Amino acid sequence: MALVSKLFKGDRIFERCLVDDAGHITPGSKGFHVAKIQDALMKLHGAFPSKSERDGAFYGPTTAKAVLSYKTKRRIINTSYQKAPDNIVGKMTIKIMDAEMAVYEIRRRLVNQETDEF
Numbered sequence: 001m002a003l004v005s006k007l008f009k010g011d012r013i014f015e016r017c018l019v020d021d022a023g024h025i026t027p028g029s030k031g032f033h034v035a036k037i038q039d040a041l042m043k044l045h046g047a048f049p050s051k052s053e054r055d056g057a058f059y060g061p062t063t064a065k066a067v068l069s070y071k072t073k074r075r076i077i078n079t080s081y082q083k084a085p086d087n088i089v090g091k092m093t094i095k096i097m098d099a100e101m102a103v104y105e106i107r108r109r110l111v112n113q114e115t116d117e118f
Helices: 014-017 033-043 051-053 061-074 093-115
Strands: none
Touching: 014 033, 014 093, 033 051, 033 061, 051 061, 051 093, 061 093
């Protein structure tokens, strides 16, 4: 299984996250991959991590809260060891986020095509 959205596809960090527990993305992480998660949360969930976290591409408390909210709404829980969602972007989360992002990207392209026709 591979990632399909333009946002996540081909990114080694997310590809690893999809298949390797050690590749989970956790609070305290920093980097361009965190900025992509924050972007997806804003587009798919209407969540806005703090400006300072977004500016620093930092997975801080507001990003963690947004991830938890995203997962809670979608009931992303690994029932083999969890009773409630957590604030970690792991295999299940990136798979669902990627699928939703792919749909979002297709819809945006269609809207832009319709707008260009007028």
